[in-house]
Amino acid sequence: xxxxxxxxxxxxxxxxxxxxxxxxxxxxxxxxxxxxxxxxxxxxxxxxxxxxxxxxxxxxxxxxxxxxxxxxxxxxxxxxxxxxxxxxxxxxxxxxxxxxxxxxxxxxxxxxxxxxxxxxxxxxxxxxxxxxxxxxxxxxxxxxxxxxxxxxxxxxxxxxxxxxxxxxxxxxxxxxxxxxxxxxxxxxxxxxxxxxxxxxxxxxxxxxxxxxxxxxxxxxxxxxxxxxxxxxxxxxxxxxxxxxxxxxxxxxxxxxxxxxxxxxxxxxxxxxxxxxxxxxxxxxxxxxxxxxxxxxxxxxxxxxxxxxxxxxxxxxxxxxxxxxxxxxxxxxxxxxxxxxxxxxxxxxxxxxxxxxxxxxxxxxxxxxxxxxxxxxxxxxxxxxxxxxxxxxxxxxxxxxxxxxxxxxxxxxxx
Amino acid sequence: xxxxxxxxxxxxxxxxxxxxxxxxxxxxxxxxxxxxxxxxxxxxxxxxxxxxxxxxxxxxxxxxxxxxxxxxxxxxxxxxxxxxxxxxxxxxxxxxxxxxxxxxxxxxxxxxxxxxxxxxxxxxxxxxxxxxxxxxxxxxxxxxxxxxxxxxxxxxxxxxxxxxxxxxxxxxxxxxxxxxxxxxxxxxxxxxxxxxxxxxxxxxxxxxxxxxxxxxxxxxxxxxxxxxxxxxxxxxxxxxxxxxxxxxxxxxxxxxxxxxxxxxxxxxxxxxxxxxxxxxxxxxxxxxxxxxxxxxxxxxxxxxxxxxxxxxxxxxxxxxxxxxxxxxxxxxxxxxxxxxxxxxxxxxxxxxxxxxxxxxxxxxxxxxxxxxxxxxxxxxxxxxxxxxxxxxxxxxx
Numbered sequence: 001x002x003x004x005x006x007x008x009x010x011x012x013x014x015x016x017x018x019x020x021x022x023x024x025x026x027x028x029x030x031x032x033x034x035x036x037x038x039x040x041x042x043x044x045x046x047x048x049x050x051x052x053x054x055x056x057x058x059x060x061x062x063x064x065x066x067x068x069x070x071x072x073x074x075x076x077x078x079x080x081x082x083x084x085x086x087x088x089x090x091x092x093x094x095x096x097x098x099x100x101x102x103x104x105x106x107x108x109x110x111x112x113x114x115x116x117x118x119x120x121x122x123x124x125x126x127x128x129x130x131x132x133x134x135x136x137x138x139x140x141x142x143x144x145x146x147x148x149x150x151x152x153x154x155x156x157x158x159x160x161x162x163x164x165x166x167x168x169x170x171x172x173x174x175x176x177x178x179x180x181x182x183x184x185x186x187x188x189x190x191x192x193x194x195x196x197x198x199x200x201x202x203x204x205x206x207x208x209x210x211x212x213x214x215x216x217x218x219x220x221x222x223x224x225x226x227x228x229x230x231x232x233x234x235x236x237x238x239x240x241x242x243x244x245x246x247x248x249x250x251x252x253x254x255x256x257x258x259x260x261x262x263x264x265x266x267x268x269x270x271x272x273x274x275x276x277x278x279x280x281x282x283x284x285x286x287x288x289x290x291x292x293x294x295x296x297x298x299x300x301x302x303x304x305x306x307x308x309x310x311x312x313x314x315x316x317x318x319x320x321x322x323x324x325x326x327x328x329x330x331x332x333x334x335x336x337x338x339x340x341x342x343x344x345x346x347x348x349x350x351x352x353x354x355x356x357x358x359x360x361x362x363x364x365x366x367x368x369x370x371x372x373x374x375x376x377x378x379x380x381x382x383x384x385x386x387x388x389x390x391x392x393x394x395x396x397x398x399x400x401x402x403x404x405x406x407x408x409x410x411x412x413x414x
Numbered sequence: 415x416x417x418x419x420x421x422x423x424x425x426x427x428x429x430x431x432x433x434x435x436x437x438x439x440x441x442x443x444x445x446x447x448x449x450x451x452x453x454x455x456x457x458x459x460x461x462x463x464x465x466x467x468x469x470x471x472x473x474x475x476x477x478x479x480x481x482x483x484x485x486x487x488x489x490x491x492x493x494x495x496x497x498x499x500x501x502x503x504x505x506x507x508x509x510x511x512x513x514x515x516x517x518x519x520x521x522x523x524x525x526x527x528x529x530x531x532x533x534x535x536x537x538x539x540x541x542x543x544x545x546x547x548x549x550x551x552x553x554x555x556x557x558x559x560x561x562x563x564x565x566x567x568x569x570x571x572x573x574x575x576x577x578x579x580x581x582x583x584x585x586x587x588x589x590x591x592x593x594x595x596x597x598x599x600x601x602x603x604x605x606x607x608x609x610x611x612x613x614x615x616x617x618x619x620x621x622x623x624x625x626x627x628x629x630x631x632x633x634x635x636x637x638x639x640x641x642x643x644x645x646x647x648x649x650x651x652x653x654x655x656x657x658x659x660x661x662x663x664x665x666x667x668x669x670x671x672x673x674x675x676x677x678x679x680x681x682x683x684x685x686x687x688x689x690x691x692x693x694x695x696x697x698x699x700x701x702x703x704x705x706x707x708x709x710x711x712x713x714x715x716x717x718x719x720x721x722x723x724x725x726x727x728x729x730x731x732x733x734x735x736x737x738x739x740x741x742x743x744x745x746x747x748x749x750x751x752x753x754x755x756x757x758x759x760x761x762x763x764x765x766x767x768x769x770x771x772x773x774x775x776x777x778x779x780x781x782x783x784x785x786x787x788x789x790x791x792x793x794x795x796x797x798x799x800x801x802x803x804x805x806x807x808x809x810x811x
Binding site: 320351 | 424426431435438592596604607610611613619620621623624625636685686687688697700702704726727739742744745757758759789790791794797798801802803
C-alpha cells in the first residue's frame with residue numbers, strides 16, 4: 001500500500017466559496033458536494049439537514065451516486081423516486097449503521113470511519129451488506145453537527161474500494177469546512193426567515209381594503225399593496241408612470257413631495273406627531289382621494305440593518321367610491337346578529353338610509369326599524385351613528401371582500 | 415511579463431473565515447482587515463466598496479492607520495480624521511500611479527513594487543503628500559470593477575522597514591478574490607432581503623388595527639405594534655410560549671378552529687370571524703381570520719408554509735381620528751373637525767355639544783356645514799365616510 005496522499009488545502013477553497021453561494025441559492029448544494037468530492041479525491045458526497053421545527057428548511061443532497069442508486073433501487077419514476085426509495089432504506093438501516101453510532105458518540109467532530117471502525121465490523125453490518133457495497137462506499141469521512149433545538153447537519157465524503165481510506169490529514173482539512181458549513185446553513189435560514197416574513201407581511205397588507213404605499217423622500221414607490229395598485233392603475237388622480245407617485249397636476253405633485261419630505265424629516269418626533277394628510281383632486285371630477293402620510297419606522301431588532309435605514313414614508317389612500325364593505329356573514333359572527341340583522345347593518349354601514357335599506361331588502365320601513373332596535377340592544381349603542389362607529393372600529397370591514405379577492409385571483413390566472 | 419507565484423492556502427483560511435463573517439455582519443470588516451494584516455505580515459489594510467446604483471451599499475474600512483491619520487489630519491476624533499483622509503485621498507487619486515495600474519489590470523492582484531519603480535512612486539504627489547507620512551511604502555492591491563460601475567478595492571500595506579510583496583504573496587492574495595466577490599454579493603443580497611422585511615413589517619406597524627401573522631398551529635410569526643399592545647394587556651388574548659392564545663378554553667378552541675378552517679378552506683370562503691371574551695368582563699375582542707392568498711416562498715425548497723392573518727381590535731379603543739388630519743382631508747374648520755372626531759368614536763350630538771361647551775343648536779349648525787362639505791346627508795353616512803378614510807390610521811405610539 002502506498003503512503004496516504006497529503007490533501008492540498010488550496011483545494012477546499014472553491015468548496016467553501018460554493019458553500020456560501022448555497023446560502024443565497026439553494027440549488028447550488030449539488031455543486032458544493034461536487035467541489036467537496038474533488039477536494040478530497042472522493043467518489044461522492046452527501047449533505048443532510050434536519051430541522052424539526054420548520055420542515056420546510058429540511059433538505060438533503062447527494063452527489064456521485066446517481067447511477068448506483070438507479071441500479072440498486074430501479075429507474076421507475078425517475079431518479080428522484082429512486083433517491084426516495086434509497087432514503088427510506090437508509091432511514092430503516094441507520095440504527096444498525098456503525099458509522100452513525102460513532103457520529104453520535106462524537107458530535108461536532110469529523111471522523112474517518114476506517115480510523116474508528118474495524119473493517120470486519122463495517123463489512124458485517126447490515127448497512128454495508130445491503131447498501132454501501134452496492135454503491136462502493138468503502139471509506140467515509142463524516143461529521144454530524146447537532147444543535148440544541150434538535151436540528152442537525154450531516155456532511156460526508158466517500159471513497160470506493162480502489163482508493164485509500166481518509167487519513168488524519170484529510171480529517172484535519174475536513175474540519176476546516178465545519179465552521180463554514182454551520183455559518184452557511186445559519187445564513188441561508190436567516191435569509192429564508194427574513195424573506196418569509198417580508199412575503200407574509202406584504203400578503204397581510206394585500207388583504208387590507210385600504211391602499212398602502214411605501215415611498216422614499218422623493219415619492220418613489222418602494223412597494224404598494226393590491227388596493228393601492230388598483231387606485232394607481234385607474235390613474236384618476238394618482239398615477240405612477242415612472243415608479244414615482246404623481247398627482248393630477250404638477251403643482252399637486254410637488255405639494256405631495258413636500259408633504260412626504262416634511263413627514264420623513266420630522267419622523268424622529270414619532271408617528272402621531274408627524275403624520276399629515278391631503279385630499280387628492282381627480283380629473284374625473286369624482287370626490288377626492290383621501291391620502292394620509294406617516295413616517296415608516298423600520299421594525300426594530302437587527303441593528304445590522306443600520307446601513308440601510310433609508311428614510312421611507314407610508315401613504316394610506318382610499319377612494320370614496322370604493323364601497324365600505326362589512327360583509328353580513330362576518331357581522332353576524334362578530335356581533336351575534338341574525339342574518340337579517342346583519343344584512344341591515346351591512347347596508348347601513350355602506351351609507352344607505354333605513355328607507356333605502358327596507359326597499360332593497362323588500363321589507364317594510366317599520367320592520368327595518370325593529371331590526372335596527374334589536375341590533376342597538378345587542379351592540380349596546382343608542383343610535384345609528386354610534387352603531388356605524390362601532391362596526392367600523394371592528395376588523396369587519398378592514399379586509400377586502402372575498403369577491404374582490406376572487407376577482408383579482410382570476411385576473412392573476414389570465 | 416507575469417511571474418506565477420505559489421499561493422499559500424493555509425495562510426488565508428482564517429482570512430476567508432473572517433471575510434464571510436463581515437459579509438453577514440458589516441461591523442466586522444475591521445476584524446477581517448486585521449486578519450489580512452496578519453496573514454500578509456503587513457502594517458494595515460483597507461477595503462472600499464463603491465456601488466453607484468445604491469449609495470447605501472457603499473462603505474470603506476481602514477485598519478492599522480488610526481494613529482497615523484489622527485496625526486496627519488490633526489484631530490483625535492477618528493471619524494473626523496478618517497473623513498479628512500478620505501477626502502484628501504479622493505483628491506489625490508488621479509495622480510496615484512497605483513490607481514493607474516489597477517485600472518489597466520482590473521481583477522488582477524498587484525504588488526506595486528513589482529510593477530512601479532521606486533523613483534516613480536516616490537516622485538508622485540500622493541506619495542509625498544500622504545503615503546510617506548503614514549509609512550505606506552509597499553502596497554498589495556486588487557480592484558474589482560463590474561459592468562454597472564460598481565467597484566471593490568482591497569489592499570494591504572507595508573512600511574519601509576520591511577520588504578515588498580513577492581510573487582507568492584500576489585498569488586496568495588489572488589486566492590481571496592473570488593471569495594471577496596462572493597462575500598460582497600452575499601452582504602448585498604442580505605441587505606436587500608432585510609430591507610424588504612423591515613419595510614413590510616414597518617408598514618404593518620403603522621396600521622392601527624391589531625394584526626397577527628400566524629402559522630397553522632397558532633404560532634405567532636409576527637405581530638404588529640397595535641396587536642402586541644392588545645396582547646400585552648393579557649385581557650382575553652395573549653401570547654404564550656410563542657403561541658397566540660385566548661383565555662377561555664372555548665375561545666381558544668374556536669380560535670384554533672378559525673385558523674385551521676381559513677387555512678384549509680377554499681379561498682372564496684376564507685374569512686372567519688370570532689369574539690374573544692375578556693377577563694375584565696368588558697366587551698369581547700372582535701377578530702377576523704384570513705388566509706394569505708399566495709404561496710409563500712422563502713424556504714429552500716419553496717414548499718408551502720400556510721399563513722393566517724388575524725385582524726382584531728378592542729371595542730373600547732374605537733377609531734381615533736386626529737383633528738388636523740380631518741381638517742386637511744375634508745377641508746373642515748377646527749370646530750367642525752373637533753365635532754367629527756367625537757362623533758366617530760360613537761358619541762351623540764348632544765354629548766359632543768356638552769363636551770365642547772357649545773349649544774346643541776350650534777353643534778347642529780356645524781353638522782349641517784360638515785354634511786355639505788363631505789357630501790353626505792345623515793350622521794351614519796358621515797361616520798362611515800370618515801371611519802373608512804385613512805384618517806384614523808396612525809394611532810400613534
